[in-house]
Amino acid sequence: MAKLRLKTLKINNNSSKTIEECYSEYMDYCKSIGLRQATLVSKQRFYAYELLKHVSADDKISIITQKKIEGWINSMIDYGYKGNTYQTFVIKLKAFLTYCFTREYLKEYEIKIPNVVLEKKEIYTEDELKKLLKKPDLDTCLVGDYRSFATVSFLVGAGCRSTTLLNVRVKDIDFKKEMILFAHMKTKRQVNVPLSKSLKLILKDYIETMNLKNEDILFPKLDGTKMSYDTLHENLVNYFKHCKVKMRGVNTFRNTFATMFVRNGGDIYRLKLLLGHSNIKTTERYVNLLPIDFKDDLLQYNPLDILNKKKNGTSKMKIKK
Numbered sequence: 001m002a003k004l005r006l007k008t009l010k011i012n013n014n015s016s017k018t019i020e021e022c023y024s025e026y027m028d029y030c031k032s033i034g035l036r037q038a039t040l041v042s043k044q045r046f047y048a049y050e051l052l053k054h055v056s057a058d059d060k061i062s063i064i065t066q067k068k069i070e071g072w073i074n075s076m077i078d079y080g081y082k083g084n085t086y087q088t089f090v091i092k093l094k095a096f097l098t099y100c101f102t103r104e105y106l107k108e109y110e111i112k113i114p115n116v117v118l119e120k121k122e123i124y125t126e127d128e129l130k131k132l133l134k135k136p137d138l139d140t141c142l143v144g145d146y147r148s149f150a151t152v153s154f155l156v157g158a159g160c161r162s163t164t165l166l167n168v169r170v171k172d173i174d175f176k177k178e179m180i181l182f183a184h185m186k187t188k189r190q191v192n193v194p195l196s197k198s199l200k201l202i203l204k205d206y207i208e209t210m211n212l213k214n215e216d217i218l219f220p221k222l223d224g225t226k227m228s229y230d231t232l233h234e235n236l237v238n239y240f241k242h243c244k245v246k247m248r249g250v251n252t253f254r255n256t257f258a259t260m261f262v263r264n265g266g267d268i269y270r271l272k273l274l275l276g277h278s279n280i281k282t283t284e285r286y287v288n289l290l291p292i293d294f295k296d297d298l299l300q301y302n303p304l305d306i307l308n309k310k311k312n313g314t315s316k317m318k319i320k321k
Contacts, residue, residue, distance in 0.1 A: 020057035066109045083116025123256040148239035150206040157199035159257030162250040191276045
């Protein structure tokens, strides 16, 4: 009983910490265990733009209760939020609160991740891609538009994540071997992917026109420094408006790449290598969310249809007894 009383007393004392203090400590902890910079940015954005919609930075950490979390989820459902939106919110919140439970800033309680039906991923249509991939007139276009054209070409031709794209340097493009090195991956592994012939021509022209050197970032800001995701997004929004195409996210290009690869006959094992997934199950889940109709492909290998085709091609089909 003494242990319980002491622990309860400790939690009560720690509960006086503010949400801002706890989250600041949590971010320091995440940095210390080696989480990727992109993950740290994502966690900071969650705090600033999502969590602080429901609480104030100066509120005590004890204000976040199980009942309050359930109320937040129900409000998101009532307001028509997509399932993956409030599911992701709870996943990120649970990670933060698990840290608080471990540090005894809060008395531990159960946080259930909502079960949702995941929606099919969006992709860009071929007509939209044709507009986006039309090379601008270099004599009249802005530098930003030409860079955005090359950026879109890279995303469509390589299928990489936006964070990977922003870290590619000129030296990572091997024109002789026709390979691209992705040194900055979500899985922290380096991956080599093939450089398509079309993308090879576009990049050669782009690098020469932009006068980029071997150590330069491939898609930098105008001053040559590394571009942030927000800047990339803003640039592409402007380019989409110029091309009269609806912008549906930067990573939608990755969905488009995977969808077109499978539709054109590519298999899931090669797709896994191109997407840089470390586990085939990740690729399987990814493909299941793509807007792909496998009906025609599956019917192509239907045993009954194949047997009937053989039957129609011969005078009579014989079955061995």
